Amino acid sequence: xxxxxxxxxxxxxxxxxxxxxxxxxxxxxxxxxxxxxxxxxxxxxxxxxxxxxxxxxxxxxxxxxxxxxxxxxxxxxxxxxxxxxxxxxxxxxxxxxxxxxxxxxxxxxxxxxxxxxxxxxxxxxxxxxxxxxxxxxxxxxxxxxxxxxxxxxxxxxxxxxxxxxxxxxxxxxxxxxxxxxxxxxxxxxxxxxxxxxxxxxxxxxxxxxxxxxxxxxxxxxxxxxxxxxxxxxxxxxxxxxxxxxxxxxxxxxxxxxxxxxxxxxxxxxxxxxxxxxxxxxxxxxxxxxxxxxxxxxxxxxxxxxxxxxxxxxxxxxxxxxxxxxxxxxxxxxxxxxxxxxxxxxxxxxxxxxxxxxxxxxxxxxxxxxxxxxxxxxxxxxxxxxxxxxxxxxxxxxxxxxxxxxxxxxxxxxxxxx
Amino acid sequence: xxxxxxxxxxxxxxxxxxxxxxxxxxxxxxxxxxxxxxxxxxxxxxxxxxxxxxxxxxxxxxxxxxxxxxxxxxxxxxxxxxxxxxxxxxxxxxxxxxxxxxxxxxxxxxxxxxxxxxxxxxxxxxxxxxxxxxxxxxxxxxxxxxxxxxxxxxxxxxxxxxxxxxxxxxxxxxxxxxxxxxxxxxxxxxxxxxxxxxxxxxxxxxxxxxxxxxxxxxxxxxxxxxxxxxxxxxxxxxxxxxxxxxxxxxxxxxxxxxxxxxxxxxxxxxxxxxxxxxxxxxxxxxxxxxxxxxxxxxxxxxxxxxxxxxxxxxxxxxxxxxxxxxxxxxxxxxxxxxxxxxxxxxxxxxxxxxxxxxxxxxxxxxxxxxxxxxxxxxxxxxxxxxxxxxxxxxxxxxxxxxxxxxxxxxxxxxxxxxxxxxxxxxxxxx
Numbered sequence: 001x002x003x004x005x006x007x008x009x010x011x012x013x014x015x016x017x018x019x020x021x022x023x024x025x026x027x028x029x030x031x032x033x034x035x036x037x038x039x040x041x042x043x044x045x046x047x048x049x050x051x052x053x054x055x056x057x058x059x060x061x062x063x064x065x066x067x068x069x070x071x072x073x074x075x076x077x078x079x080x081x082x083x084x085x086x087x088x089x090x091x092x093x094x095x096x097x098x099x100x101x102x103x104x105x106x107x108x109x110x111x112x113x114x115x116x117x118x119x120x121x122x123x124x125x126x127x128x129x130x131x132x133x134x135x136x137x138x139x140x141x142x143x144x145x146x147x148x149x150x151x152x153x154x155x156x157x158x159x160x161x162x163x164x165x166x167x168x169x170x171x172x173x174x175x176x177x178x179x180x181x182x183x184x185x186x187x188x189x190x191x192x193x194x195x196x197x198x199x200x201x202x203x204x205x206x207x208x209x210x211x212x213x214x215x216x217x218x219x220x221x222x223x224x225x226x227x228x229x230x231x232x233x234x235x236x237x238x239x240x241x242x243x244x245x246x247x248x249x250x251x252x253x254x255x256x257x258x259x260x261x262x263x264x265x266x267x268x269x270x271x272x273x274x275x276x277x278x279x280x281x282x283x284x285x286x287x288x289x290x291x292x293x294x295x296x297x298x299x300x301x302x303x304x305x306x307x308x309x310x311x312x313x314x315x316x317x318x319x320x321x322x323x324x325x326x327x328x329x330x331x332x333x334x335x336x337x338x339x340x341x342x343x344x345x346x347x348x349x350x351x352x353x354x355x356x357x358x359x360x361x362x363x364x365x366x367x368x369x370x371x372x373x374x375x376x377x378x379x380x381x382x383x384x385x386x387x388x389x390x391x392x393x394x395x396x397x398x399x400x401x402x403x404x405x406x407x408x409x410x411x412x413x414x415x416x417x
Numbered sequence: 418x419x420x421x422x423x424x425x426x427x428x429x430x431x432x433x434x435x436x437x438x439x440x441x442x443x444x445x446x447x448x449x450x451x452x453x454x455x456x457x458x459x460x461x462x463x464x465x466x467x468x469x470x471x472x473x474x475x476x477x478x479x480x481x482x483x484x485x486x487x488x489x490x491x492x493x494x495x496x497x498x499x500x501x502x503x504x505x506x507x508x509x510x511x512x513x514x515x516x517x518x519x520x521x522x523x524x525x526x527x528x529x530x531x532x533x534x535x536x537x538x539x540x541x542x543x544x545x546x547x548x549x550x551x552x553x554x555x556x557x558x559x560x561x562x563x564x565x566x567x568x569x570x571x572x573x574x575x576x577x578x579x580x581x582x583x584x585x586x587x588x589x590x591x592x593x594x595x596x597x598x599x600x601x602x603x604x605x606x607x608x609x610x611x612x613x614x615x616x617x618x619x620x621x622x623x624x625x626x627x628x629x630x631x632x633x634x635x636x637x638x639x640x641x642x643x644x645x646x647x648x649x650x651x652x653x654x655x656x657x658x659x660x661x662x663x664x665x666x667x668x669x670x671x672x673x674x675x676x677x678x679x680x681x682x683x684x685x686x687x688x689x690x691x692x693x694x695x696x697x698x699x700x701x702x703x704x705x706x707x708x709x710x711x712x713x714x715x716x717x718x719x720x721x722x723x724x725x726x727x728x729x730x731x732x733x734x735x736x737x738x739x740x741x742x743x744x745x746x747x748x749x750x751x752x753x754x755x756x757x758x759x760x761x762x763x764x765x766x767x768x769x770x771x772x773x774x775x776x777x778x779x780x781x782x783x784x785x786x787x788x789x790x791x792x793x794x795x796x797x798x799x800x801x802x803x804x805x806x807x808x809x810x811x812x813x814x815x816x817x818x819x820x821x822x823x824x825x826x827x828x829x830x831x832x833x834x835x836x837x838x839x840x841x842x843x844x845x846x847x
Binding site for chain 1: 443450484520522529530531532592593635636638645646650651652653717720721725726728729731733735736738740742743744746747798799830834
């Protein structure tokens with residue numbers, strides 16, 4: 001089969017050809033980028049936090065009528081309340097370990113600052129941004145974090161301080177990401193750093209493999225894995241406890257918490273949101289991403305459907321228009337398969353032109369999105385897959401009208417127009 | 418004449434039902450998705466306080482000590498307490514308020530204590546933001562100065578604690594202390610919550626409003642962004658090196674706005690002279706809409722969805738152009754006869770456009786139904802703005818305008834091609 005007669009035939013339908021090609025090009029551009037966005041969201045949702053998320057839950061509660069925490073005496077009273085809660089939770093039959101904490105990854109409630117290797121370094125300049133976690137000697141064990149260097153906190157390291165007090169502790173744990181950022185040679189262990197531009201030195205006593213920051217917004221993308229853990233019980237009129245249930249006993253442990261805490265001290269508020277499994281925290285943090293991915297997916301599917309319908313419509317029209325010519329070709333000896341292939345080739349040609357234009361559009365659109373929406377560069381693989389997809393779509397859509405064309409009997413040629 | 422064209426259009430549309438349905442469906446899908454996302458954009462980028470948005474200004478300053486200052490850095494959103502108090506003391510605006518979000522446990526007469534969101538603010542807050550009160554009145558400037566134990570509560574909390582009755586004069590129990598209720602809010606729906614975007618950009622108003630000075634006195638904790646440098650024993654203390662207070666000023670005339678800018682410049686100059694810092698400092702004044710724009714209140718996902726939907730509409734239109742083209746040219750014979758019988762090219766063009774317009778209108782009706790469905794889906798999304806998405810009359814009319822214009826646009830090329838049909842050739846080939 002030669003291409004030449006096909007091209008002359010298409011020249012008679014310039015408008016239709018341009019329309020289909022343009023539609024295919026735009027579809028390719030949009031679907032490629034949409035699928036890329038879906039892929040990125042899925043990747044984002046699936047990245048590990050560094051925690052062992054199984055059997056983990058969080059308890060958030062507020063005391064009623066607790067001391068204000070504005071002097072040493074009332075801070076000690078608050079600390080006593082907190083230690084009482086910790087003891088209560090640790091005594092529960094289905095609880096394995098408990099740590100006080102200010103937040104957890106994906107919780108979107110965070111305390112952030114900067115770490116510097118020089119004393120009194122400029123706060124805004126800093127050497128690395130970091131988030132802070134405050135916990136006791138059970139923090140690593142409860143969250144299931146992996147220590148890759150140095151040692152964990154022991155009970156003697158843990159201090160307590162008022163929530164509004166910003167003085168820095170003498171020893172800290174950092175994530176490997178933060179340690180390597182501050183000390184690129186990878187020798188952060190034992191080094192001294194200064195937090196939030198303070199003059200107080202904090203010694204790095206250990207490094208944690210991986211721990212995500214609590215915030216999930218775009219503004220933390222520069223320091224998603226930079227975390228500092230301080231051996232501190234923060235004292236305020238509210239508290240949070242991360243709790244690890246015994247394996248498989250998550251639901252049971254979660255049920256035990258509220259009555260036990262109320263029994264220990266009724267002067268507090270625990271509501272529906274107070275005891276939350278980490279699975280729920282994760283779901284809430286990423287629900288917008290999941291929603292966006294689903295929406296993109298649905299639009300892509302409809303888009304492909306619309307484009308396919310358009311191809312079916314126009315090709316059917318052409319088949320109708322060329323009814324007589326097809327009959328003549330058949331009468332002159334063309335087989336059914338020849339007619340079928342003719343329309344298939346024709347579609348391949350148009351879709352090919354559209355795909356070439358679409359590749360340019362897809363890359364252009366990606367660049368535009370990179371400029372305005374913090375997107376990454378789209379790998380070529382997506383574009384190639386997109387090209388294959390629109391070509392396949394074209395072939396799929398053209399099959400029915402082409403089959404109808406191939407069934408035009410040769411006798412049509414003899415009938416009067 | 419138009420009636421006849423309409424009749425012809427309907428006949429033609431009825432003749433090929435599948436093709437017609439395909440066109441209507443395509444337009445409906447395009448219109449439905451576009452209108453859904455446009456409505457979300459329209460609601461999210463709306464003016465929350467149209468009668469005053471040009472007179473309310475967010476005040477921001479960069480008065481960091483020298484070792485924290487870097488030229489070209491963003492001006493921080495919040496003020497330190499010492500600066501906020503200094504500006505409040507000078508009262509250079511028509512009204513002004515320094516405030517913060519917070520939370521506290523309140524104990525009802527019966528039942529368990531509950532945690533509520535609060536706003537620590539000043540007497541100026543209520544007149545400034547046109548906050549309606551159902552019962553009682555706001556507290557006065559004296560109450561701010563005297564750290565009076567007073568509060569205004571939301572109608573929701575009033576419903577919950579006092580069964581919706583006038584609770585003015587009652588006591589709100591906060592821990593072991595009490596606040597005297599002086600007012601109850603009416604319906605106050607301020608979305609986006611422009612006055613403090615750091616605690617959720619959309620949502621209900623806070624439940625308890627009380628003087629900032631009183632909250633400090635009672636050592637209630639603030640929530641929202643807290644930015645500190647250096648060590649401090651109390652982040653909310655009067656001299657703490659921490660930024661956490663939102664500052665708003667009302668300036669009724671442009672002259673007052675420029676005078677206020679001048680005043681902020683002078684304030685910074687005075688701080689320099691006092692030796693607090695040596696850099697040039699920065700002051701920034703933005704009205705409500707500038708502020709919302711600056712803080713990017715419309716989520717980038719929503720913008721992205723809108724562009725996606727518009728791209729989708731574009732493809733749907735291309736599709737419709739193709740289908741209309743096929744449809745009109747298929748009827749070359751009929752059009753040729755009409756031309757031969759004396760119809761002008763203009764008449765053919767109009768006839769085809771009317772057919773396209775009918776498709777557009779029907780597509781618009783279905784599109785509106787789809788947009789309604791889309792809106793329902795958006796409202797069930799777990800976003801904090803979901804509850805505020807609704808379609809107003811403007812968007813409703815907009816749907817039909819969009820449907821009609823886009824279908825007429827889609828009809829232009831096919832109609833133009835149709836009117837070019839040469840009568841003789843068309844009749845002969847049939």
